[in-house]
Amino acid sequence: xxxxxxxxxxxxxxxxxxxxxxxxxxxxxxxxxxxxxxxxxxxxxxxxxxxxxxxxxxxxxxxxxxxxxxxxxxxxxxxxxxxxxxxxxxxxxxxxxxxxxxxxxxxxxxxxxxxxxxxxxxxxxxxxxxxxxxxxxxxxxxxxxxxxxxxxxxxxxxxxxxxxxxxxxxxxxxxxxxxxxxxxxxxxxxxxxxxxxxxxxxxxxxxxxxxxxxxxxxxxxxxxxxxxxxxxxxxxxxxxxxxxxxxxxxxxxxxxxxxxxxxxxxxxxxxxxxxxxxxxxxxxxxxxxxxxxxxxxxxxxxxxxxxxxxxxxxxxxxxxxxxxxxxxxxxxxxxxxxxxxxxxxxxxxxxxxxxxxxxxxxxxxxxxxxxxxxxxxxxxxxxxxxxxxxxxxxxxxxxxxxxxxxxxxxxxxxxxxxxxxxxxxxxxxxxxxxxxxxxxxxxxxxxxxxxxxxxxxxxxxxxxxxxxxxxxxxxxxxxxxxxxxxxxxxxxxxxxxxxxxxxxxxxxxxxxxxxxxxxxxxxxxxxxxxxxxxxxxxxxxxxxxxxxxxxxxx
Numbered sequence: 001x002x003x004x005x006x007x008x009x010x011x012x013x014x015x016x017x018x019x020x021x022x023x024x025x026x027x028x029x030x031x032x033x034x035x036x037x038x039x040x041x042x043x044x045x046x047x048x049x050x051x052x053x054x055x056x057x058x059x060x061x062x063x064x065x066x067x068x069x070x071x072x073x074x075x076x077x078x079x080x081x082x083x084x085x086x087x088x089x090x091x092x093x094x095x096x097x098x099x100x101x102x103x104x105x106x107x108x109x110x111x112x113x114x115x116x117x118x119x120x121x122x123x124x125x126x127x128x129x130x131x132x133x134x135x136x137x138x139x140x141x142x143x144x145x146x147x148x149x150x151x152x153x154x155x156x157x158x159x160x161x162x163x164x165x166x167x168x169x170x171x172x173x174x175x176x177x178x179x180x181x182x183x184x185x186x187x188x189x190x191x192x193x194x195x196x197x198x199x200x201x202x203x204x205x206x207x208x209x210x211x212x213x214x215x216x217x218x219x220x221x222x223x224x225x226x227x228x229x230x231x232x233x234x235x236x237x238x239x240x241x242x243x244x245x246x247x248x249x250x251x252x253x254x255x256x257x258x259x260x261x262x263x264x265x266x267x268x269x270x271x272x273x274x275x276x277x278x279x280x281x282x283x284x285x286x287x288x289x290x291x292x293x294x295x296x297x298x299x300x301x302x303x304x305x306x307x308x309x310x311x312x313x314x315x316x317x318x319x320x321x322x323x324x325x326x327x328x329x330x331x332x333x334x335x336x337x338x339x340x341x342x343x344x345x346x347x348x349x350x351x352x353x354x355x356x357x358x359x360x361x362x363x364x365x366x367x368x369x370x371x372x373x374x375x376x377x378x379x380x381x382x383x384x385x386x387x388x389x390x391x392x393x394x395x396x397x398x399x400x401x402x403x404x405x406x407x408x409x410x411x412x413x414x415x416x417x418x419x420x421x422x423x424x425x426x427x428x429x430x431x432x433x434x435x436x437x438x439x440x441x442x443x444x445x446x447x448x449x450x451x452x453x454x455x456x457x458x459x460x461x462x463x464x465x466x467x468x469x470x471x472x473x474x475x476x477x478x479x480x481x482x483x484x485x486x487x488x489x490x491x492x493x494x495x496x497x498x499x500x501x502x503x504x505x506x507x508x509x510x511x512x513x514x515x516x517x518x519x520x521x522x523x524x525x526x527x528x529x530x531x532x533x534x535x536x537x538x539x540x541x542x543x544x545x546x547x548x549x550x551x552x553x554x
Contacts, residue, residue: 001126001130002141002142003175004177005145005147005176006019006178007204009152009182009196010150010181010197014180014181014217015244016180017073018073018253019215021036021076021144025254026254027272028281030263030274032142033142034080035129035133035142036074036080036086036144037144038071039145039159040068041149041153041159045092046089047069052306052309052312053309056069059071060501061084062083062426063427064084065084067082069314070146074086075504076508077508078133080133080134083131085124086128090158093121096120147159151204151207160207164207164208177210177211177213178211178212180215181197181215183216192222198234201234210235212236213241214236214240215242215244216230218243222243248289251285252289254285258282296328296330297330297331298324298332298364298522300363300365301363301367302334302367303367303383304337304376305338307335307337315501316367317333319506319515320333320518322510323512323519326511327523329519329523331519334360337356338376338377340353340379341383342382363522368384370455388495393493423453424455425453427452430449430450430478431448431481433475433477434475437476437488438496439498439517441530442514445534451504452501452504453500461483471489472488473487475487475488484499485499486498493521496518
């Protein structure tokens with residue numbers, strides 16, 4: 001097993017997750033089996049209780065794990081299925097060690113950070129790195145590990161120490177470190193500054209880790225003189241200084257790393273068994289990233305509660321992008337705070353109210369994601385109602401109502417006495433009840449689909465007939481036929497609501513069918529797509545069939 005540790009310096013949020021995902025992508029394109037682990041130094045057990053404004057989106061895995069949004073990047077880039085144990089937190093480690101201490105596993109010894117916490121971290125990583133993540137069930141050959149935060153943080157010290165020891169445990173030829181650092185370029189001088197990177201690398205070395213590759217985040221490509229300066233003062237060869245400058249799309253980052261010889265370096269440094277064959281995977285990535293240059297545009301109004309922080313809807317935005325790229329359109333997302341659509345806003349802030357409604361009315365399609373609590377719910381209902389009456393294209397994910405007389409009921413999974421992990425979580429099967437369903441056709445005319453859930457409420461089945469009498473049909477239900485999963489409105493171009501979160505399984509080259517249908521309908525192409533048997537026009541390039549690819553009719 002080969003281990004690649006990705007650390008960060010200077011500031012957080014400089015793109016370690018995208019770089020870790022991109023490294024995994026180019027290695028997978030060489031025929032290697034790759035897995036990924038994200039380490040978050042916070043004490044929370046998982047991300048399930050976070051506010052979307054605190055830490056962005058909570059990403060949900062097949063097994064119901066509520067994890068950091070970076071695991072969404074790993075799954076999308078590498079097209080793999082991870083588990084909750086691929087997200088390691090300080091809370092999980094301390095909980096496991098304390099449980100062992102309570103059982104008497106340490107035989108009365110004093111339990112300390114070193115060696116007990118650091119040993120637990122190493123054991124967790126080595127065990128999880130072997131868990132298959134591909135459909136073929138093969139054990140991974142490379143594990144990319146991202147350590148959240150920045151080097152020097154108090155929270156991350158036990159993890160840094162654990163990996164200082166880990167590099168000797170697994171031997172040097174099986175471990176390497178990528179350090180991601182910021183190279184700022186102040187507007188006053190326009191000069192790229194290396195001092196922050198020098199200091200960050202010096203601090204990392206002082207803690208016992210030496211970077212094999214220094215990946216420099218910068219706005220423009222590194223000048224040769226700057227690269228040589230970093231090489232000299234950070235004690236690495238110039239080829240070990242990699243420029244990761246701003247690009248038009250995150251999907252170009254793997255290509256950027258490939259062009260700078262990162263694969264060749266890993267091949268020598270880790271003695272990787274890389275196959276000498278054409279790398280079709282990267283060719284597809286290049287074709288996809290080149291589509292960002294196309295001029296046709298499609299606008300989607302995203303009506304939500306957390307629109308001030310785009311990371312709150314990270315997977316939703318990615319799913320929209322994947323679908324837009326599949327039909328060679330440039331996506332424009334119009335963020336609308338659902339509370340701004342409510343009549344109370346008209347009384348208090350009329351300008352904000354009219355601007356919100358102008359955005360909504362001018363969009364080609366409308367997406368209404370789920371949310372917790374009552375704030376902004378009335379605005380969501382207003383947006384959906386307008387789309388229904390105007391026959392505008394809406395798509396609702398995990399839809400629910402919270403009024404006292406609402407047609408929803410609490411689920412048996414809900415435990416009001418405990419926070420975290422008390423919702424309906426993870427992959428569940430949805431059975432299509434009719435062959436005429438648009439969504440069924442978009443999924444490849446399959447009898448059922450398996451998608452990921454995260455919700456506390458569901459439709460009261462006693463009111464099912466009342467809705468269907470009004471033309472709102474429940475075309476998808478759970479295996480027992482008790483839970484309503486998919487609704488479609490008759491006599492409408494595309495009015496779809498789903499209880500699950502299809503955005504979590506969307507991939508760059510395999511977009512989520514519900515989102516794909518939304519983009520097709522918003523671009524005025526859904527009818528012709530269905531008429532052609534769910535095949536795209538040849539002018540759209542490599543995506544010639546329905547984008548669910550791996551889904552077969554059963």
